[in-house]
Amino acid sequence: MATNFLVHEKIWFDKFKYDDAERKFYEQMNGPVAGASRQLKAVLPGPPEALSQAAPGTSSGPGASGGPGGDHSELAVRIASLEVENQNLRSVVQDLQQAIARLEARLSMLEKSSPAHRATAPQTQHVSPMRQVEPPAKKAATPAEDDEDNDIDLFGSGDEEEDKEAARLREERLRQYAEKKATKPLLVAKSSILLDVKPWDDETDMAQLEACVRSIQLDGLVWGGSQLVPVGYGIRKLRIQCVVEDDKVGTDLLEEQITKFEEHVQSVDIAAFNKI
Numbered sequence: 001m002a003t004n005f006l007v008h009e010k011i012w013f014d015k016f017k018y019d020d021a022e023r024k025f026y027e028q029m030n031g032p033v034a035g036a037s038r039q040l041k042a043v044l045p046g047p048p049e050a051l052s053q054a055a056p057g058t059s060s061g062p063g064a065s066g067g068p069g070g071d072h073s074e075l076a077v078r079i080a081s082l083e084v085e086n087q088n089l090r091s092v093v094q095d096l097q098q099a100i101a102r103l104e105a106r107l108s109m110l111e112k113s114s115p116a117h118r119a120t121a122p123q124t125q126h127v128s129p130m131r132q133v134e135p136p137a138k139k140a141a142t143p144a145e146d147d148e149d150n151d152i153d154l155f156g157s158g159d160e161e162e163d164k165e166a167a168r169l170r171e172e173r174l175r176q177y178a179e180k181k182a183t184k185p186l187l188v189a190k191s192s193i194l195l196d197v198k199p200w201d202d203e204t205d206m207a208q209l210e211a212c213v214r215s216i217q218l219d220g221l222v223w224g225g226s227q228l229v230p231v232g233y234g235i236r237k238l239r240i241q242c243v244v245e246d247d248k249v250g251t252d253l254l255e256e257q258i259t260k261f262e263e264h265v266q267s268v269d270i271a272a273f274n275k276i
Contacts, residue, residue, distance in 0.1 A: 189246040194239065194272035197258060197265055202234040209264040210238055216257045220248030239271065 199209060206228055214223050224241035231237050244254070255268045 190243055190276040191246055192241065192243055192272075192274045192276055193251065193254070193270060194241050195254070195258070196229075196269040196271045197238040197240065198231070198267050198269070199235065199237065199264060200266050202236075204264055206236060206238060209261070210240070212261040212264055213238065213240060213258055216254075218249050218253070218257070220245030221254075243276070 197209065197213060199206065210226060222243045224243065226238060226240035228236045229239050242254070244250075251270060251273070258268045259265055
């Protein structure tokens with residue numbers, strides 16, 4: 001069925017043969033350059049002007065020249081254009097060199113004109129030749145000067161007498177300072193103590209208890225004021241103040257002496273303690 005269908009269709013199966021024959025014909029007429037231009041045309045799509053620029057020596061216009069002569073003319077045109085570009089570049093380089101030279105000259109002028117870069121020549125000082133100074137002539141010693149020289153004690157006997165006098169004054173001052181310090185009263189460290197003396201019960205005679213406490217007499221102990229402070233349930237405690245010397249009387253000694261009165265005293269507490 002397929003073959004019968006293709007028989008009735010008008011298909012050009014050998015078109016490539018005619019294409020090859022046509023290409024060979026035009027190559028023989030225009031030479032190998034024209035074939036190359038056709039290949040470029042197939043590879044680089046674009047207008048004919050671009051193809052002619054891409055393939056030098058090829059042209060489809062009426063003034064185009066085929067063969068080696070066209071190649072030489074295109075090469076000459078390119079060389080001429082390169083020479084023109086080279087001349088332009090040379091002129092640009094010369095202009096740049098001239099501008100750099102002018103800038104360098106201006107910079108050197110500015111450096112010379114600025115006061116900071118002026119080279120000042122050092123001032124030379126004329127030094128006069130050294131003159132030889134003659135030593136002063138020695139005067140003849142007079143008899144009075146000889147006597148003064150003889151009076152000078154070279155062994156320092158006068159210094160020894162001055163040292164003894166200074167030592168005596170120093171010892172005298174030390175003795176006076178020691179005596180003054182001995183007569184000066186020394187500062188004694190004292191403390192103010194507030195004691196709370198508690199009885200056994202409300203039947204304890206508080207006047208007798210206070211008398212027992214005040215009967216304690218110690219060196220460095222001075223009793224002060226007192227008062228009865230209620231505790232509760234009709235019981236009152238004795239609050240008494242005293243001043244003691246810290247080196248002679250301590251709190252432990254006071255508590256020991258007060259608690260000896262066991263019939264009246266239950267306990268002793270320190271309510272306040274202040275340094276004087």
